[in-house]
Amino acid sequence: MLQTAARKGKRPTGKASAGKSKKVAHERYVEAFRWMLLARILEDKLASLYRGGMITGGVYLGRGQEAVSAACGMFLQKGDVFAPLIRDQAGRSAFGEPLLDVVRTYLGSRQGPMRGRDGNIHRGRPRENQLAMISHLGAMIPVITGKLLAKRMKGEKNFVGLTTIGEGGMQTGATHEGLNIAAVEQVPLVVVVTNNHFAYSTPNEREFACAHLVDRAKGYGYEGHTVDGTDLNACLEVIETAVKRARAGRPPQLVVATTLRLAGHGEHDDASYVPPEMKNEPFAQDPVPRTEKFILEQNLLDAAAITKMRAEIAKEVDEAVATAQQEDAPAGNEEDWSALSTRDLKDEFP
Amino acid sequence: MSVTYLEAIREAQTKLLRDDERVFIYGQDIGGKFGGAFKATKGLAEKFPGRVLNTPISEDAMVGTAIGAALEGMRPIVEMQFADFSSVALNQILNNAGTHYYRTNVPVPITVRLPSGGTKGSGPFHSQSMEGLYSHYPGLIVVTPATVEDAYTMLIDAVAIDDPVIYCEHKYLYYHLKADALPKDKLPIGKARIVRPGRDLTIVSYSAMVHEALAVANELSKEGFEVEVVDLRTVKPLDTGTVLASVARTGRLLCVGEAFPWGGVTAEVVSRVTTEGFHLLDAAPARVNAKDTPIPYHPNLWSAHRPNAKTITAKARQVLAE
Numbered sequence: 001m002l003q004t005a006a007r008k009g010k011r012p013t014g015k016a017s018a019g020k021s022k023k024v025a026h027e028r029y030v031e032a033f034r035w036m037l038l039a040r041i042l043e044d045k046l047a048s049l050y051r052g053g054m055i056t057g058g059v060y061l062g063r064g065q066e067a068v069s070a071a072c073g074m075f076l077q078k079g080d081v082f083a084p085l086i087r088d089q090a091g092r093s094a095f096g097e098p099l100l101d102v103v104r105t106y107l108g109s110r111q112g113p114m115r116g117r118d119g120n121i122h123r124g125r126p127r128e129n130q131l132a133m134i135s136h137l138g139a140m141i142p143v144i145t146g147k148l149l150a151k152r153m154k155g156e157k158n159f160v161g162l163t164t165i166g167e168g169g170m171q172t173g174a175t176h177e178g179l180n181i182a183a184v185e186q187v188p189l190v191v192v193v194t195n196n197h198f199a200y201s202t203p204n205e206r207e208f209a210c211a212h213l214v215d216r217a218k219g220y221g222y223e224g225h226t227v228d229g230t231d232l233n234a235c236l237e238v239i240e241t242a243v244k245r246a247r248a249g250r251p252p253q254l255v256v257a258t259t260l261r262l263a264g265h266g267e268h269d270d271a272s273y274v275p276p277e278m279k280n281e282p283f284a285q286d287p288v289p290r291t292e293k294f295i296l297e298q299n300l301l302d303a304a305a306i307t308k309m310r311a312e313i314a315k316e317v318d319e320a321v322a323t324a325q326q327e328d329a330p331a332g333n334e335e336d337w338s339a340l341s342t343r344d345l346k347d348e349f350p
Numbered sequence: 351m352s353v354t355y356l357e358a359i360r361e362a363q364t365k366l367l368r369d370d371e372r373v374f375i376y377g378q379d380i381g382g383k384f385g386g387a388f389k390a391t392k393g394l395a396e397k398f399p400g401r402v403l404n405t406p407i408s409e410d411a412m413v414g415t416a417i418g419a420a421l422e423g424m425r426p427i428v429e430m431q432f433a434d435f436s437s438v439a440l441n442q443i444l445n446n447a448g449t450h451y452y453r454t455n456v457p458v459p460i461t462v463r464l465p466s467g468g469t470k471g472s473g474p475f476h477s478q479s480m481e482g483l484y485s486h487y488p489g490l491i492v493v494t495p496a497t498v499e500d501a502y503t504m505l506i507d508a509v510a511i512d513d514p515v516i517y518c519e520h521k522y523l524y525y526h527l528k529a530d531a532l533p534k535d536k537l538p539i540g541k542a543r544i545v546r547p548g549r550d551l552t553i554v555s556y557s558a559m560v561h562e563a564l565a566v567a568n569e570l571s572k573e574g575f576e577v578e579v580v581d582l583r584t585v586k587p588l589d590t591g592t593v594l595a596s597v598a599r600t601g602r603l604l605c606v607g608e609a610f611p612w613g614g615v616t617a618e619v620v621s622r623v624t625t626e627g628f629h630l631l632d633a634a635p636a637r638v639n640a641k642d643t644p645i646p647y648h649p650n651l652w653s654a655h656r657p658n659a660k661t662i663t664a665k666a667r668q669v670l671a672e
Binding site: 136139148180339341 | 374400401405406408409410411412413414415416417418419420421422423424426441442445446448449450451452453454455456457488489491511512513539540586587588590626
């Protein structure tokens with residue numbers, strides 16, 4: 001399902017998995033499945049904590065996007081930069097985000113990376129190259145561009161950045177400016193767009209009017225790819241190719257994956273606006289059971305091994321939640337109320 | 351030999367690029383031989399290849415890119431072509447740069463240069479003073495140099511600060527203001543300066559309006575009034591201590607700013623003096639600001655829209671007479 005937008009220059013080089021041994025491909029597939037399963041089990045837990053009133057604020061799930069998200073995290077190496085968005089638990093985990101970061105942020109522990117100052121999916125570790133998103137869509141595209149530009153200025157080599165967005169976020173002015181400036185700077189960037197068919201409740205026909213979002217790749221000077229976001233094999237192949245191309249110095253890469261959001265915008269939303277017939281579309285397949293079925297069919301793992309994997313993940317998740325639940329919440333009277341690191345320039349309001 | 355305010359900005363950037371390899375400048379029309387709309391970077395792209403970079407007309411992405419570079423250890427300076435256009439970048443400045451340290455514990459050392467304030471014939475979209483707006487949001491330091499010396503030292507200091515700094519340079523002062531040489535000493539960011547001592551009235555001002563305030567002080571001195579003029583230099587954080595000490599000496603306060611009248615720097619100064627130094631006041635404090643309309647194009651309208659020596663003098667007399 002690889003489509004490369006017509007562009008002058010070198011021909012695309014080879015197929016993604018050409019020459020790769022079957023064993024490596026299988027191991028990679030199973031590894032990706034584990035990240036998907038981790039995301040699913042963790043997010044189910046978060047949803048249940050939310051319903052039980054244990055989480056303040058929103059809970060935003062990546063249900064339905066686990067295959068594409070896992071692939072986003074899997075091809076990034078040390079020194080690469082990841083700017084995930086709202087539905088990227090699988091990719092965040094594959095990139096190395098500790099489970100405790102997730103549950104501490106959702107549960108408001110003062111020991112989390114955001115220390116109660118920001119919640120849910122806004123968490124990040126900028127010093128470890130996982131950027132902390134803001135809610136304003138498109139805003140992280142120039143930020144990751146700046147990270148990559150600076151790495152080049154510092155003389156670093158062989159690095160790449162990957163950021164994700166939805167078809168909703170593709171319609172902001174910030175996204176336009178960001179996609180363009182990344183191409184002008186020719187930074188090694190992969191932008192993975194997941195069209196999950198709804199921007200909150202707004203369907204595609206009120207979001208954009210072009211035939212396909214990948215057509216924009218040509219307009220911005222990107223190499224474009226499309227992929228079935230419910231097919232893990234395709235996601236791995238296409239995103240690996242895009243990451244390799246960006247790393248090799250080709251223009252920025254735009255991957256458009258197609259899925260259906262199998263949850264509300266957040267857990268507060270019952271998504272009753274999704275037409276029932278849409279749930280029968282091929283893009284509405286749940287990638288987790290689809291991947292599991294493939295693994296069993298191909299004998300990559302047997303059913304007992306998958307059951308064991310589930311149990312291990314559930315234990316890890318439960319332990320992380322139990323740890324975070326025992327930790328103190330932040331307190332207003334102990335908070336360091338400074339938005340500046342330069343303490344002697346803090347304005348005083350008696 | 352003399353140095354203009356604009357040359358001081360260029361010299362500061364030259365020094366920064368020369369002394370610190372983390373520094374680069376990012377903005378529209380600043381690369382090549384062109385040197386920016388006001389020539390604040392003239393010659394720098396040739397002298398420092400790859401470090402003075404032209405950008406597309408994308409204010410939001412310019413600041414976003416600078417934030418990313420700062421997170422990677424660089425010290426970017428963003429040149430907005432006009433302060434007015436920084437409204438396109440409000441999201442990156444306020445929501446990304448301004449929140450980042452508090453949210454993540456990782457500061458964002460960017461400096462955003464805003465060519466600010468009115469000049470004759472510039473109209474609604476090339477004349478704005480946005481320091482009040484940026485000061486309202488947490489996480490930003492906002493400086494407004496009024497002198498050649500401050501333009502130089504405060505830009506160098508801004509880049510050294512680990513947090514985002516909004517550097518408001520006044521376009522009217524670019525060519526009008528001259529000093530004999532670049533300064534050897536400096537007053538740090540965050541400290542106000544008493545530029546003229548007096549005992550009868552304190553005029554608090556900043557940026558180009560400091561010079562209007564000084565003209566008013568000279569005029570009133572002919573009538574025997576000694577006006578003390580305070581140049582805030584930094585509007586956030588506000589040096590309330592220096593202002594209160596001045597009001598303690600004079601008992602009267604007039605605040606002058608070029609920005610729009612609702613809220614803003616002058617309102618903040620009056621608020622702080624009345625809440626923290628009410629007992630020091632012998633008369634009600636007053637403010638002179640621009641009018642509450644867009645900034646008009648025609649010189650006749652523009653000169654009546656902004657505070658000027660005449661309107662400031664009239665208000666000063668009222669405060670002195672009370």
